[in-house]
Every structure is written in structure tokens, then in C-alpha cells.
Amino acid sequence: MLELRLPMSLPPTASSISWRNICFCPRDLRRPSLTVRSEVLRPKLSHQPFHIDGKARGKTSIQSEAAFTRSTVKKQGKFGQNVNLPQKLPKNKKKPYPIPFKKIQERARADKKLAQKGIEKRLEPPKNGLLVPELIPVAYQVLDAWKVLIKGVAQLMQVVPVYGCSICPEVHVGPTGHKIQDCNGPGNAHRRSFHAWVKGSINDVLIPIESYHLYDPFGHRIKHETRFDYDRIPALVELCIQAGVDVPEYPSCRRTTPIRMIGKKVIDRGEFVEEPKPIRSSDSSSLLEELDTFGVQAMQSRPALSDLPRLAEETLEAYENVRRGVRKLMNKYTVKACGYCSEVHVGPWGHNAKLCGAFKHQWRDGKHGWQDATLDEVIPPNYVWHVNDPDGPPLRGALKRFYGKAPAVVELCVQAGAKIPDKYRPMMRLDIVIPDPEEKQLVA
Structure with a gap:
């Protein structure tokens, strides 16, 4: 069989083990085709020292990408960082069964x-x-x-104002109603989908x-x-x-x-x-x-x-x-x-x-x-938009993707001075800095 001897300068070694007398066949140099799943689960090589008879020797361990991801998520916290906002169920479909x-x-x-x-x-x-x-x-x-x-x-x-749209079921907790154009009630085309806020x-x-x-x-x-x-x-x-x-x-x-x-x-x-x-x-x-x-x-x-x-x-x-x-x-x-x-x-x-x-x-x-x-x-839960700064300007539709949501009771208590529970922090997106409307185009 034809053998190809690799030069000593090809692979950079991370351990003290010499590459001498190691031979590879040409067919071993071909990289197999990997699917998306195999790319995710591809093992990673890491070098860790271990001791035998008081001498430190090199050891190459294999750690899967999935295990690495699980450990990273575990370090970040139980509830993660950010979660998607709750989706409204369509009215022209039946609700999914809670039991299969x-x-x-x-x-x-x-x-x-x-x-x-x-x-x-x-x-x-x-x-x-x-x-x-x-x-x-x-x-x-x-x-x-x-x-x-x-x-x-x-x-x-009696202290924190709450507004409701007189045309659709939208609710907002804050000093003034938001300016997000997502009203789907009758006649919304004449109002450009702005809400008609009442107490x-x-x-x-x-x-x-x-x-x-x-x-x-x-x-x-x-x-x-x-x-x-x-x-x-x-x-x-x-x-x-x-x-x-x-x-x-x-x-x-x-x-x-x-x-x-x-x-x-x-x-x-x-x-x-x-x-x-x-x-x-x-x-x-x-x-x-x-x-x-x-x-x-x-x-x-x-x-x-x-x-x-x-x-x-x-x-x-x-x-x-x-x-x-x-x-x-x-x-x-x-x-x-x-x-x-x-x-x-x-x-x-x-x-x-x-x-x-x-x-x-x-x-x-x-x-x-x-x-x-x-x-x-x-x-x-009746999710409403989270107002990060009640004294600031009202929420705008141009910055909609930077805002978070929370149940109406939670948002009401938070604006009244209660501590935010950890389970609601990912949906409220507290770690996202809301840019100015002029900076929106510069955000990736």
C-alpha cells in the first residue's frame, strides 16, 4: 500500500507526544461529508494533562458539541437569556390539544x-x-x-395608570398609551392601526x-x-x-x-x-x-x-x-x-x-x-408591552423588536415598585439596550 509520510511541520502539536513514525493513507486524508446534525455533534479535541508516576503527560479528550452547549446554557441560568414573545392564536383555526x-x-x-x-x-x-x-x-x-x-x-x-383600546383587546400599563401600530379592530385602516386608548x-x-x-x-x-x-x-x-x-x-x-x-x-x-x-x-x-x-x-x-x-x-x-x-x-x-x-x-x-x-x-x-x-x-396572563422607563417617551412601532412583554399583573406590580421575578426576565428582555429611533438603522 502506498504510504505518505507527513513532515514534522504539518500539524501543530499541543502535547509532548511526537508525531514520528505516524503514517496516513491517502484515503484517510479525505474528509467525509457531514450533515447539519453531524456538524453540530462533531466532537471537539481538547488537551488536558494527567499525571502518571509523578510525571505529567498529555491526554487528548473528546467532548461533544451538544454537551458543551448544555453546559453553557446551564451556566447562563435556569431561565436562559431571551425568549420569543407569545404568539396570538389565529381565530380561523382550532386551538391545539394540550394532550396529544x-x-x-x-x-x-x-x-x-x-x-x-x-x-x-x-x-x-x-x-x-x-x-x-x-x-x-x-x-x-x-x-x-x-x-x-x-x-x-x-x-x-389607583396609582399606576392602565389603558385599554376601545376597539380591540389591547391593554397597556403606563403613564400614556403606546404608539405601536398593531390595532386589528374595525376601522383600523382609517386610523393607520393606531389604538384608541381609554381608561x-x-x-x-x-x-x-x-x-x-x-x-x-x-x-x-x-x-x-x-x-x-x-x-x-x-x-x-x-x-x-x-x-x-x-x-x-x-x-x-x-x-x-x-x-x-x-x-x-x-x-x-x-x-x-x-x-x-x-x-x-x-x-x-x-x-x-x-x-x-x-x-x-x-x-x-x-x-x-x-x-x-x-x-x-x-x-x-x-x-x-x-x-x-x-x-x-x-x-x-x-x-x-x-x-x-x-x-x-x-x-x-x-x-x-x-x-x-x-x-x-x-x-x-x-x-x-x-x-x-x-x-x-x-x-x-394577558401579556402587555414592558415599559422599561415609565418617565421616558412612549413606545414606538419602529423599535418594536427591542421591547419585551410581561403579564399585565406583573407589569403593574413592577411599575409600582415590586422586584422582577427571574422567570419573567427573559421575556421582558431587560438586557437589551433600546436604541434611539435614529440609531435603529445602524443596529444589525
């Missing part, structure tokens, strides 16, 4: 096989109508944090998501003709009631015997208890006002400027506690959401009220397309 559709089909086939054999479905609390004892304190904590949250937001809005309310910061209150979630479904026989309360409050919170104004069925099901059919609903009449009194009306955002803002007074940072920290902590507790409850208790509109129903199955007016509602006769709900559908 193949898994939903597999579960349905397994339930169907058991039903064909006449075998009862094995149900665990709370799927069988019984309460989960360890989640009852969580439900009470969520309800208490919800009261603190809506009270704190109402007080902060906002607490419902612009905490978007109200309501649900029907059911005494027995495993009872008969709500029909379109009987929809006015049921009260509408915040979905978060209804979830806490079904998880074990006792509210005299909204009683709930507490079973001692589990329900039994074969497939989708309930063969035994347990003991039947007649629904008691709700108790209405002066104390109950004050309790309902504490749980509902409607009318809370007018009841709150303007806080002192010295108490503003403390109030902002308490409100932000209550917001995180509410989201954390609702996530725990939703891991056990079933919450359904329409795949086309914002309707939410707390219970094992959705209602039959024909109130959906979203995409292709004519094909469904106005019925909702129920699927498992996500946390953001029960507590919408």
Missing part, C-alpha cells in the same frame, strides 16, 4: 374495550366524585390568595373567565334551554368549590359513596341528595364582592406612596400563589375549555349550551368543542 391526540384515542379505545366486556372503569378521587383530602387546604389557600390579588390590583390601579378597568388586567356553578358536577348536563337556571361565577372560584371549599351562597354536593361508570355511562351516581337552596344574606353579598372583580375597583381607596412597594410585592406573591395552586388543582380536577372560544367549564364534561360564535360555529350548531383546559385558559 394519539393518547386521547388510546384512552378512548381502552375504555371502549372495557365497556364492551361489561367491566367497570376504575376511577380514583376526584374522578369518582369524592374529594381529595390533601387538596382541600390548597383550595382554601387559592381562594384567600385570589381575594388578596383582586384587592391589591384594584389599589395599585382601563380591573377586568383589563384580570380577564374575567366565568363558569356555570353546578351543585352536582356529575349530574345532568346543562341544556341550552335551562342555561339561565344556573349562576355564573369565576371559574377559579368554581374550581375551589368543587375541590372542597364551602361557600354557603353556592352549595356543592359532597359524596360519601363513589360513582360507578361503564365506558361513558354512569350506572350509579351514589346517594341522591336534594339540592339545598342557596343562603343569601348581607354577609354573603360582601363575600361575593370579595370573590368577583366586578365593582371591586370603586370600593378601594388610593394607597399611600410609602406603602406602594410593599403592596406591589404582596399582590405579585398572591398572583404566583393563585397560579401555583390552580395548577395543582387542575392536575386532579377536570376543567374543560372550548377549542374555538374562551368558554370554560369546571366538571367532568362540558355543558350543552349553544353559545359558541367562533370559527365555523354554524357547522356545530353553536355547540362548544370541549377539550382539556390549560392554566392560561383559566387564568389568562
Whole structure:
């Protein structure tokens, strides 16, 4: 075989190992073609000394590019540096399933096989109508944090201005409305997509998501003709009631015997208890006002400027506690959401009220397309533009790609003096220096 001896000056050596008596074949000099994936995973050679018998010798180690990247990201922090801004879902498409559709089909086939054999479905609390004892304190904590949250937001809005567009759902937290031309409401062409700002309310910061209150979630479904026989309360409050919170104004069925099901059919609903009449009194009306955002803002007074940072920290902590507790409850208790509109129903199955007016509602006769709900559908974050300097000029559309976003509650608390949580820093893009409009063309 033809051999080619390399000269001593070809490869620069990084170790004390000599290249003498090392031969290569011509075919070994050909570099194989690498794909994009192999380029990323190409090993890197690094030289590290090691000691044998007290003498230092050279050692060549191989470290993959993927491992190097993982270690770099780990050093940067848990939440990374910058993340993409949340995208708005198109109105002419259905929401994606939170659970892969193949898994939903597999579960349905397994339930169907058991039903064909006449075998009862094995149900665990709370799927069988019984309460989960360890989640009852969580439900009470969520309800208490919800009261603190809506009270704190109402007080902060007396100091920090909040604006809402009168034509589209856009919300802005700051001294003046921004000048970003992204209004998609009717007549936006005549206004060149500028927003028509008006004074906002607490419902612009905490978007109200309501649900029907059911005494027995495993009872008969709500029909379109009987929809006015049921009260509408915040979905978060209804979830806490079904998880074990006792509210005299909204009683709930507490079973001692589990329900039994074969497939989708309930063969035994347990003991039947007649629904008691709700108790209405002066104390109950004050309790309902504490749980509902409607009318809370007018009841709150303007806080002192010295108490503003403390109030902002308490409100932000209550917001995180509410989201954390609702996530725990939703891991056990079933919450359904329409795949086309914002309707939410707390219970094992959705209602039959024909109130959906979203995409292709004519094909469904106005019925909702129920699927498992996500946390953001029960507590919408309502992302707004982050104002880095409230005393500076308003945000402009020419510098839109340099701005970040944050949930409206977080932005409100931050402008009131609260410390920015680490989990929201990447989306707020705090490490990006916003250039002047004249310098925008010079930025790569």
C-alpha cells in the first residue's frame, strides 16, 4: 500500500507526544461529508494533562458539541437569556390539544374495550366524585390568595395608570398609551392601526373567565334551554368549590359513596341528595364582592406612596400563589375549555349550551368543542408591552423588536415598585439596550 509520510511541520502539536513514525493513507486524508446534525455533534479535541508516576503527560479528550452547549446554557441560568414573545392564536383555526391526540384515542379505545366486556372503569378521587383530602387546604389557600390579588390590583390601579383600546383587546400599563401600530379592530385602516386608548378597568388586567356553578358536577348536563337556571361565577372560584371549599351562597354536593361508570355511562351516581337552596344574606353579598372583580375597583381607596412597594410585592406573591395552586388543582380536577372560544367549564364534561360564535360555529350548531383546559385558559396572563422607563417617551412601532412583554399583573406590580421575578426576565428582555429611533438603522 502506498504510504505518505507527513513532515514534522504539518500539524501543530499541543502535547509532548511526537508525531514520528505516524503514517496516513491517502484515503484517510479525505474528509467525509457531514450533515447539519453531524456538524453540530462533531466532537471537539481538547488537551488536558494527567499525571502518571509523578510525571505529567498529555491526554487528548473528546467532548461533544451538544454537551458543551448544555453546559453553557446551564451556566447562563435556569431561565436562559431571551425568549420569543407569545404568539396570538389565529381565530380561523382550532386551538391545539394540550394532550396529544394519539393518547386521547388510546384512552378512548381502552375504555371502549372495557365497556364492551361489561367491566367497570376504575376511577380514583376526584374522578369518582369524592374529594381529595390533601387538596382541600390548597383550595382554601387559592381562594384567600385570589381575594388578596383582586384587592391589591384594584389599589395599585389607583396609582399606576392602565389603558385599554376601545376597539380591540389591547391593554397597556403606563403613564400614556403606546404608539405601536398593531390595532386589528374595525376601522383600523382609517386610523393607520393606531389604538384608541381609554381608561382601563380591573377586568383589563384580570380577564374575567366565568363558569356555570353546578351543585352536582356529575349530574345532568346543562341544556341550552335551562342555561339561565344556573349562576355564573369565576371559574377559579368554581374550581375551589368543587375541590372542597364551602361557600354557603353556592352549595356543592359532597359524596360519601363513589360513582360507578361503564365506558361513558354512569350506572350509579351514589346517594341522591336534594339540592339545598342557596343562603343569601348581607354577609354573603360582601363575600361575593370579595370573590368577583366586578365593582371591586370603586370600593378601594388610593394607597399611600410609602406603602406602594410593599403592596406591589404582596399582590405579585398572591398572583404566583393563585397560579401555583390552580395548577395543582387542575392536575386532579377536570376543567374543560372550548377549542374555538374562551368558554370554560369546571366538571367532568362540558355543558350543552349553544353559545359558541367562533370559527365555523354554524357547522356545530353553536355547540362548544370541549377539550382539556390549560392554566392560561383559566387564568389568562394577558401579556402587555414592558415599559422599561415609565418617565421616558412612549413606545414606538419602529423599535418594536427591542421591547419585551410581561403579564399585565406583573407589569403593574413592577411599575409600582415590586422586584422582577427571574422567570419573567427573559421575556421582558431587560438586557437589551433600546436604541434611539435614529440609531435603529445602524443596529444589525
